[in-house]
Amino acid sequence: MAAGLPTEGTNSTRPRAGTVARIDVPTASLSERLGDVRDRVRAAGWEAAIVTDPQRVVLGLLGAKELEKDPQLTVEAAMKPGPSTFRPYVPIKEVADFLVKHDFPSTPITTSDGKLVGLLMRSDAVREAEGCPDCVRSMI
Amino acid sequence: MAARIDRDQLQQLVAGGAQLIEVLPAKEYDEDHLPGARSIPLKKLDRAAVATLDPKQPIIVYCWDVA
DSSP: OOTTSOOBSTTTTSOBHHHHSBTTOOEEOTTSBHHHHHHHHHHTTOSOEEEEOTTOBEEEEEOHHHHTSOTTSBHHHHSEESOOOBOTTSBHHHHHHHHHHTTOSEEEEEOTTOBEEEEEEHHHHHHHHHTOTTOSOOOO | OOOOOOHHHHHHHHHTTOEEEEOSOHHHHHHOBOTTOEEOOGGGOSHHHHTTSOTTSOEEEEOOOOO
8 A cells, every 4th residue: 555655554664565675675687697696695794686687577586596506597497487575564463374384585575567566575564464463454 | 547556656746736535434534544645425425525525636535454
């Protein structure tokens, strides 16, 4: 609804995907060389990057496994295309349960038009969910 | 005349005095709504409710994103 921006109401202060996601996740474009992206990502202390178009629409994910591929590849050839995403308003326990069930280390958080909000790490989601076991959707 | 707007346009319009209306049920509004929004549930969106709006200012109506 608010694309990760603040809302008002009784649920507005509870942790949700968009409030726990790390918004400083590195991004890369399709035509970049994987080796260049890997160097940049690791220098920033990350093991993942989101591939976006110029409008920040998510196109793919470069996780630790993808970053280990041939550095001469383009990002487009190396990325995991079309990753599962969640909307910012989703209660944190829902996302944490999904990430644990499917053994995903992270998931991009996007707006309804596919634009990147941030990357939600499983460790962050599980930690927040443990502190808010009733953080599940009561509406819709 | 109704027009679909994006997030940036919404923020600009609200900053300029537009009226922001959530049409979900009141319980859902109580739980979560955009800052500054008023609640007029769709089932109560009748002539009397419309009469409370300022016809000189844009009216933005939203529900929920489930896409």
